[in-house]
Amino acid sequence: MSVARAIPGFLLSVGRRLRRPLDAVLYSSAWLSAAALGLMWATFLFWRVHIPGRLGVLIFAATLCLYNLDSVLPYKHSQHPGVSGRKRWMRRHRWPLAAVALVAGAVAGVLFLADDRLRPLTPFLVHLALISGLYSLPLVRRHGRWRALRDLPLLKVFLIAYVWAGVTVWIPALYLGRPLAEPAVLALFARRFLFVLALALVFDIRDHTKDRLMGTLTFPGVLGVPATKYLALAALVAANAWPLPQMLAGQVLVLALPSVAGAAVIWHAHESRPDYYFALLTDGVMLLQFLAALVVSI
Template sequence: MPAASRALPLRLLDALLYSSVWLATAAAAQTAATLRLWPASSQGVAGLHTVVLVFAATLLTYNLDAALPFKHSQPPGTSGRKAWQQRHRPAMLGLAGTAALTGAYLLLTDGWVHFLPILLPLAALAIGYSWPVLPWRGRWRAIREVPLLKVFLIAGVWAAVTVGLPALALHRPLASALGLLGQRFCLVVALAIVFDIRDYSRDGAVALRTFPVLLGINGAKLVSLSFLAAAMALGLGREASPLAVVLPTALCAAVIIAAQERRGDYFFALVTDGLLLVQAAAYFIF
């Protein structure tokens, strides 16, 4: 359907999803959920600034990734997401620039420069995800091209940002959040495999070895459900509210089981990414 003929609510939804504002909101919500581990000290400026910093960093990372030049030479095919991002590349770069300025301001004014030895490797991993930075088999490759590494890289950075940064900001030992760190890692691995199911044919065509390519769709779902079960066990093991753990887990399991390559963009961008927001919201409700 041509963009001009789409109703305004759908155009706004496309902008929310495909500009990564939805995903950045999920990252900010999960950071806020982490801060609930230390309620006495998380209500002040440091906690709020950390949530904003994570929002800005997520928006910057994903918009820069989506705006990569080589991605705009690829035909969008039937993907409304890719077509939207190709049409709105200047706006996405503008969002990335605004996010970069916001993040830089917070880093400088809140004393994050003292943590640069920790932050720089995270930034390098985020940048190297899609950029060719690794010499491998005669040419430069992105980190995401290393077999099976992609989902673990995404989950590791996501957990480090949404759990580790709040601990740093509040000067809390990371050991006090290890259960949540493991839970967050396993949850994101489970959902990242769903996106590999979306990219099954494309990854197979370029010999990118992901779980679906190596194990098939059903095998990848079993791996995803295994990580989801581990996330639930870790959540219950750290004495979180059972409803806050079990209900989001059930929703995640339903999405994993329903995942198919042919599913539309809204299934992945709205529903699957939205599960991260649901999981965070559950800790405020229950």
């Protein structure tokens, strides 16, 4: 009997010990940065080319830098944190996150300067960096609140999908000297854009009440949450229906499996879900896309 009573306490203790490192991985954007690396890696796998290690580390570091800079913006910490454990964790670790952003940015900068194949892509990279930086950076003050690109009506999910597809498809294409208008590049870009768009709509559902209170018009605010889910599912279907050149039927089926997981995440999403649902599962679907591409490439 004493052993039976001790087991729940032991499991609770283990859970508490695991929660700290898991919180750090998820809320410091390390998991999300791994997803960005995974999607870029998947692009190289599609094209049967080894991903350059330097480029992979650069993308991981740059993503880590941008998302942590976004999380430590001063105006964000003047907002009410609400009941989100993620927001409270980020507020408590604001200065460590800023340090991570600076170190990651320095690593990305050094790797960029050291790569002769990346420097000619500077104009293209700058436009993606500008969109990423201005996404949350306060630009104008209206009705007593600072507004960023993400606050333009219905725009933020398209900005996210465009930047992620640009980083994970167009940068590899340009790095390899492939034209952006090449059918194989266009097809993969369209699939990636729609795939990320579907997942970005899940985060609109998560932030539905907060966005409404802050005056940001999003798809859940216009269409309602159920219709937004159908829109996200339609984006997933369109992503998988877009034909990829030189892909066999069995390979197409394997590549569709992450979207099945994504559809389940979308269907069961609502804003009262725990933070782990969004940070772990929704972002994790992108890593499943990498695993599917890895299987197809074998």
